[in-house]
Amino acid sequence: MIPATSDFLIMVLTKVARRYEQRGMLSGVIKVGSSLSHQELQQLHNYFGIDPIQINTKNEVRVNFDTLLKNIQEAEWVEKIGACLGRRLKPADKLEIKDATKKLLARLQLAFPGLEKLTKQLAESPEDIERIAANTSEKEATGLCFQATNALNYLLKNNDPITISELGARFFSDSKKLRQGEFRNVLLRWLNVYCPDLDISDNEEQIWATYHVYHDRITVNAVIYGPIVYTKNGEEFDWIHKLYELGEPATISWANLQNIETIQWKGREANPPALICCENEAPFSQLIRQKSGDAVLFSSGFPGSGVQKIYELLAPHASACYHWGDTDPNGFRIASILHLIHPLTLYRCGIETLHRHKTHLRPLSQKQKSSAEAILSSQTQFPFKDELTFTLKHGWMEQESWGPES
Template sequence: MFDSNSLQRALHHVIDRHPTAEPFLLRLAERLAKRGTLIGRFKLGDRLSPDVLEAFSALFPNTALVQNPDGSVYLHLDRIGICPEESEIWIDTFCSVMNVERINQHEASAQANRDAALKLDRCRLLYPEMMPIWDSIQTNSAQDQTELLRLADAVQFLTLDHDPLGFAELGARFFENSKALKRNPSLVRRLEEWLLILRDDEITDESRRKVWVDYGVVENATAIKVTLFGPIVYWKNGERFDWIARLHELGETATLSWDNLHGIESFELPANMEVITCENETPFTSLIREGVEGVIVYTAGYPNSAVKKVYRLLPDLMTAFKHWGDTDLDGLRIADMLHRIHPLQLWRCSLRDIQSHRQQLLPLTSSKRSRAAAFLADHPDFPFSEELSYVIENGWLEQEVWQHS
């Protein structure tokens, strides 16, 4: 049975006989006062003097003290030999002798939660468009207000139109150091997660890698590309360029990287021309083989900065803007992203098309169905809600089905 009087006498004896040990014992008391548990280990110091080691040996069992080959000495708190029921009295006694006031853990935790909630409320007021991000953060987790706001500034910038930039420039612009993202992988991971949360995408290793290109963060701007097909002539720096149209005459696609797109002033197209955006590569090439008329743009999944740049350059007075993609949640959200730039209609993937291919629909996994249902509940104004509702109940239509029907 633990005797607090014995611990008091032992501590006073050690301090009287080994005064050089007192600073180490004071640090230990501060740790105990803050954490309130005899769990884990505590580093007492490096290459301690024999006098200090003797003091510790008089207080703690040999099994609790570990001296490593490099001279570091650790105290394993859970080996002191105090049962959990008596640990509170032991800590109280230790802190009392060392004249260190214990922290009320319950109140400290409650205050930390209040502080975290207040920080998130400020973020909600400053960045209401990022509500899915704020809702995803646990209010009982420690948050640095400055870091939250810097992350929010960076995400806001990346979701708007901007020229491609590298990680060094992004770090310098929003985290005061060009090496900030390189030195702090956790910042990179949080930015990846926030961007994916904001567009309600699954957080996977593949989506983490791809999200940077989607939002224009690359070390080489030529890595951001768009492939298209159509009789497009463009004006840049007052000069007319018709090479895309000439490739179109030969039945060939054109690929533009960001350095090609940078500085383009306008697109010039024949009258009565339609635009078709296509999510996947094989259906994109099939449209060209079929001789489908119009401008055809390959989005390569979620549209990156180059795809969106081309889409914005297309004149508003086109005959129609159409999109052909998968009808799962990701496919319909891709359509929505483009729809916000130029209102479009679903083509080969509308509700009527899905219903006419009911026998070929693919079932959603339980996780994808739950994700789609949650998205629909959170976005009642989603422009393709009829299609998504049908898909949740009946399954989704893959683009490639059209090639075999």
């Protein structure tokens, strides 16, 4: 028998009560734990109901207040939570918080006219700045919001890798500020405004990587196969070409990619190879084994800073550039990221291939459908609109499923 007010449930309700007293309302979502036991989840379901409890792919558990309040009024929940905690919940002054939020938003609009997309979103859904205004003084709230907005503005223009610690130190004077906690989540949500087709609950690391933010710069690299030589400081480096002659790909680090003066195809100057960007490992290895004479770049899913950098260096020297990957929304987003750097053509995943494989396509999940719809609605000039529209209607194909006779 599970007690009605166990220590775990009291901890959760105390957290919810603190949120209510700080904000003067129950809104948004609140994280209540990670990898909870079956008994703890059962307690949450018994108290809040099943629908308001959300669990993402990292097993992080959240209570969604908007879902919670669909059937029962906020006042009833506040009274119920207070009764369990044995005290009356005292909300912050809503009018005072609302006035502080309006002032804060006006300052952001004035200081960052280029971030109209963000300030418009905050005007419609001001929870982030309401929370900051409720928890700090006016001066401190202004400083924190300006720090977060400056960090956002920097990332939207940045093309070089930066670690999460460096980002925190640079904009908050605290290397630990963005490793976890509220401002990490605030900055993620604000970045998500500029890539709305990514679900923040499942793609947190991808959102960071989209803006070149990593936990460790040493892990930023690219895997490439081709007859490549480059020069730095007047010296030629041919180690990638030597591995190519052995039928092996090369892993080039971010440090290796810095200050390259020239890059070329050794022995292929008059007849440069095509450059094929490949999303997944098995097809990448398959292309190497085929020894077609093409250069192959492994994007390893979404292309990180290293992949984007070497693609930028090599693409202008290739006879043609291609992308081969899955035909789900993420696959076409990957292709579009590289296409923006240097135009490319879809390889084995274009509209003709999709028609040919039509009877073998997999249905999209609801989340994939939502992502495809978000891309099509938010990016009117999306370069692979025809393929994505076809996928939304008929389904998608894994890269590994491609076959010449399918």
